Amino acid sequence: MPTLTTTEHGEIHVPHRQVTRMADRLWRFGSPARRTAYVEKARRRLAAGPPRRSDAAIVLAAGEASASDRAQRVFEASTEGRNGEGVSFFVTQAQKDQLRERGYTDEQIREMKPEDAHRALGIVN
Numbered sequence: 001m002p003t004l005t006t007t008e009h010g011e012i013h014v015p016h017r018q019v020t021r022m023a024d025r026l027w028r029f030g031s032p033a034r035r036t037a038y039v040e041k042a043r044r045r046l047a048a049g050p051p052r053r054s055d056a057a058i059v060l061a062a063g064e065a066s067a068s069d070r071a072q073r074v075f076e077a078s079t080e081g082r083n084g085e086g087v088s089f090f091v092t093q094a095q096k097d098q099l100r101e102r103g104y105t106d107e108q109i110r111e112m113k114p115e116d117a118h119r120a121l122g123i124v125n
Contacts, residue, residue, distance in 0.1 A: 001014065001016060002016060002019050002057075006051070008046075008047065008051075012051045012056040013053075014056045014057045014060060015053075016089075018054070018057040019060045019061050019090075020089075022057040022058045022060070023061035025061075026039070026058070026062060026093055027096075039059065042054075042059055043055075060092075063093050063095065091112070091114050091117045091118075095117060095121060095123075096109050096117075098121055099120060102121075
């Protein structure tokens with residue numbers, strides 16, 4: 001189960017399907033400015049008040065390594081959301097950005113299987 005660790009709230013466990021749903025929502029925004037504003041708002045809510053799984057899912061889906069330098073993304077090695085080889089069933093927004101930097105088009109990324117994307121990024125052999 002994906003977990004976001006914050007200094008204020010400790011570990012926030014988020015169901016895998018919720019992270020996937022938020023990743024899809026971020027992708028549908030289209031505009032990087034809208035996406036950034038949405039993630040920033042979730043980070044502010046996490047820092048200010050009681051932890052909400054939806055906000056943690058947004059930060060995880062965005063592929064943020066930290067939320068205002070107060071949170072660290074941690075994925076537990078579990079069978080939920082992972083196949084037998086330890087490859088997740090989806091490609092995060094950060095991984096999609098890395099693929100674009102490596103020259104892949106949006107259409108190629110959309111058509112890629114997650115394990116092919118992870119292989120291209122060197123995450124798995």
